[in-house]
Amino acid sequence: MNARLPTHLVVSALLRRVNDAGGIAVVRARGDADAGAILVVLELEDRVVERGIGPDGNDALVPSGPKAGSGESLDDYWARRRARDPDLWVVALDIVDGQRFAAETILG
Template identity: 40%
Template sequence: MRVTADLWVSALLRRVFAAGGFAAVVKRGAAEAGAVFVLSRGRLGETTLFGPAPQTSYDSAKPDERYFTVIGAGEDTDSLEARLEREKRFDPDIWVVEIEAGAVPVEELISVRMP
């Protein structure tokens, strides 16, 4: 059984804060099954947007784990914000979490799959 989006986001916030970073829920989505998007901001201004990975990226050995893929990296922040706005119009139940990971790389906080 997959954990709810609400519980998963709460756990992500705790992991980020435990690593000395900062995290905030920018948009709260459906508590049970909303898609989660993570906007990572580096200390030097670099920005990366992670979104849900395609279904083909999931491992049958770990069907409950959430996987992410890079949607945009190093782009203009405005273009990433515009992408999130399009996602919100398409699916109003999405979650948007903004993090500044601190000492731990984002890839250690969330499971990232490359397309």
């Protein structure tokens, strides 16, 4: 049995936590409600993180995004990822310390 909550519940909790804290959180693309991956765009930091495997083998938020020097924007990056993986959720956070909110909600 998988111990993870369905993705739609995790995304809803993240949206609520950020919005309740005075930030702005929006879903840019909806993926599979039960098992979709979550890509988080940190608007204020101009970077992207997603759930992956950390160095200790546990779930962690890992840096993602376009390769340095590629000239690809974050929007182009997530749109390309969505084209390959329609189950992918894309959530944008506009709040100071957005990675903390994402980590506490997605990994917590």
